[in-house]
Every structure is written in C-alpha cells, then in structure tokens.
Amino acid sequence: MNNDKNIQDNSNSNSPLGVRGSNILDKIIASKKVEVAARNLSTPVSALEKSPVFSRKCLSLKQSLLNSESGIISEFKRKSPSLGWIHEDADVVDVTSGYSAAGASGISILTDEEYFGGTPMDLMAARQFIACPVLRKDFVIDEYQLYEAKAMGADVVLLIAAALTVQQTLELARKAHELGLEVLLEVHNAEELGHANDYVDLLGVNNRNLKTFEQNIQTSFNLAALIPDQLVKVSESGISKGETVKELRKVGYKGFLMGENFMKEEDPAAALANFIENLQ
Numbered sequence: 001m002n003n004d005k006n007i008q009d010n011s012n013s014n015s016p017l018g019v020r021g022s023n024i025l026d027k028i029i030a031s032k033k034v035e036v037a038a039r040n041l042s043t044p045v046s047a048l049e050k051s052p053v054f055s056r057k058c059l060s061l062k063q064s065l066l067n068s069e070s071g072i073i074s075e076f077k078r079k080s081p082s083l084g085w086i087h088e089d090a091d092v093v094d095v096t097s098g099y100s101a102a103g104a105s106g107i108s109i110l111t112d113e114e115y116f117g118g119t120p121m122d123l124m125a126a127r128q129f130i131a132c133p134v135l136r137k138d139f140v141i142d143e144y145q146l147y148e149a150k151a152m153g154a155d156v157v158l159l160i161a162a163a164l165t166v167q168q169t170l171e172l173a174r175k176a177h178e179l180g181l182e183v184l185l186e187v188h189n190a191e192e193l194g195h196a197n198d199y200v201d202l203l204g205v206n207n208r209n210l211k212t213f214e215q216n217i218q219t220s221f222n223l224a225a226l227i228p229d230q231l232v233k234v235s236e237s238g239i240s241k242g243e244t245v246k247e248l249r250k251v252g253y254k255g256f257l258m259g260e261n262f263m264k265e266e267d268p269a270a271a272l273a274n275f276i277e278n279l280q
C-alpha cells in the first residue's frame with residue numbers, strides 16, 4: 001500500500017502554532033497585507049530595482065523539470081503552520097547548496113517569517129551559491145512582492161488560487177512575466193483551475209488543503225487529466241515515497257514539491273540524495 005495516498009485528515013486539530021486549521025490561509029493573508037504595506041513604505045520599488053540581482057536573467061523551472069531526471073523541487077522550510085518547528089536551526093546555504101549538489105531540479109525557499117520561519121535574506125543568501133531555479137515560496141497578494149522576488153534573485157513565484165481572484169491572478173501573473181519571472185499557479189480543486197491564464201507556466205496541485213490542513217495525494221491524481229497540456233504539472237505536499245513519484249509521473253506530473261520529508265532530517269541534502277538514488 002502506498003501510504004502517501006492515505007495521509008490522515010488533521011483538519012480539526014489545533015495546530016502547533018495555536019491557529020486553528022480552518023482559517024489559517026485567511027490569517028496568513030491578513031498578516032501578509034499588513035507586512036507588505038509596511039515593507040512597501042520602508043523599501044520602495046525604486047530601492048528594490050537597485051538590487052545587484054534585479055536585472056539577472058531568470059532560470060526556467062519549467063525547462064529544468066522538462067529536462068531533468070528527478071523532477072524534485074526540494075523545499076527549505078524551518079517550520080510550518082501544520083507542524084510547528086521542523087528544523088529550527090537549519091542553515092539555508094548549507095541545505096540549499098546540498099540540495100543543488102544532490103540533483104534537485106529546483107529549490108523552493110519559504111520567505112515568510114511569521115508562519116514558516118523564513119526571511120527574504122534566506123533566498124538572497126542561497127542565490128549566491130546555487131545555479132538551479134529558485135521558487136520564492138510565499139503568499140503573493142500584491143505586485144510589490146514580485147519586485148521583491150526579483151530583487152532577492154528568485155526565478156519563479158507562487159500564486160495561490162485560493163488566496164486570489166481570477167482577475168488578481170491574471171494581473172499578478174502578467175506582471176511576473178513582465179519582470180521575467182515564471183509563474184507556478186497552485187490549485188487544490190477543479191474549480192480553482194479556472195484561475196489559469198496565458199501567463200502561467202507551471203500548474204501545481206497542492207495535496208494539502210491550505211484552509212483545513214487536510215492532505216491527500218489522491219487530489220493530484222484526480223486533477224491530472226483536467227490540467228491543460230501546455231502547463232507543466234507539479235504535485236505539491238505530503239510526498240514521502242519514491243513509489244508516489246513514480247505513480248504521479250504516469251499521470252503526467254513532471255515536478256514534485258517536497259519539504260517536510262527532507263527538512264525533518266538532520267541532513268536534508270543527504271536525505272534528498274538518497275531519495276533520488278532510490279528513484280532510479
């Protein structure tokens with residue numbers, strides 16, 4: 001039996017951070033609005049544009065996934081709303097340069113501090129040492145955050161359908177492309193696929209419902225056939241078995257976003273190397 005498909009629903013439990021799962025996405029978005037407004041005042045776009053990496057040409061995660069053997073997008077996250085601390089003292093440069101050396105097709109870095117224990121500095125530091133595509137993993141609600149992503153040295157941004165209207169998704173995706181960033185649109189159900197537009201490069205199916213924390217790999221299998229062919233499919237969250245990756249490949253997935261499975265280990269990069277070796 002593939003245990004990844006049978007992850008238990010923990011939607012009714014209190015999270016380790018003391019926020020109930022049922023409204024976590026709303027809480028994150030509410031905090032994000034305050035945070036972004038403050039940063040916009042302290043560091044205007046004109047200052048972000050002066051970043052030494054602002055004008056660098058972004059690497060393509062889409063191409064990397066199409067060309068790569070593993071398709072693993074390994075994530076750097078110190079904590080999460082569903083688990084609390086996973087790896088509090090993890091060093092971003094050690095872990096992400098290790099991920100890169102181990103054969104990651106892309107690297108996702110959480111830049112949200114309040115809920116995930118990350119910072120924009122994490123991404124900026126990692127960028128100096130890694131040559132594979134980097135996803136800024138955050139809750140994008142404002143185009144200011146796209147300028148920030150560019151200033152940090154990110155290549156891809158995440159747009160979460162559950163947090164945006166169709167119109168907001170279109171405007172943010174268009175702006176991201178204008179800045180040279182790729183767009184990973186994340187959905188959790190068939191209805192959210194309606195957020196896809198011409199500026200979306202990769203379509204991520206999150207097996208975790210961000211409003212309830214419920215996880216089920218079956219979500220990726222159910223939505224696979226509904227995703228337009230031109231979008232590179234990525235399965236996100238709750239993956240811990242090579243067998244799951246192999247089954248997801250059969251229904252067209254090229255990318256596999258994995259965080260906890262590696263970050264919970266003392267040496268996340270060694271865990272990734274071992275995972276990839278067992279995929280061959």
Ligand SMILES: O=C(O)c1ccccc1NCC(=O)[C@H](O)[C@H](O)COP(=O)(O)O
Nearest residue numbers: 080081082210236237238239258259260
């Ligand atoms: O991880 C959480 O608890 C979480 C809660 C609310 C919103 C987002 C959340 N996580 C972001 C992600 O989607 C995952 O970090 C990513 O897909 C990797 O998942 P996993 O392999 O299960 O760590």
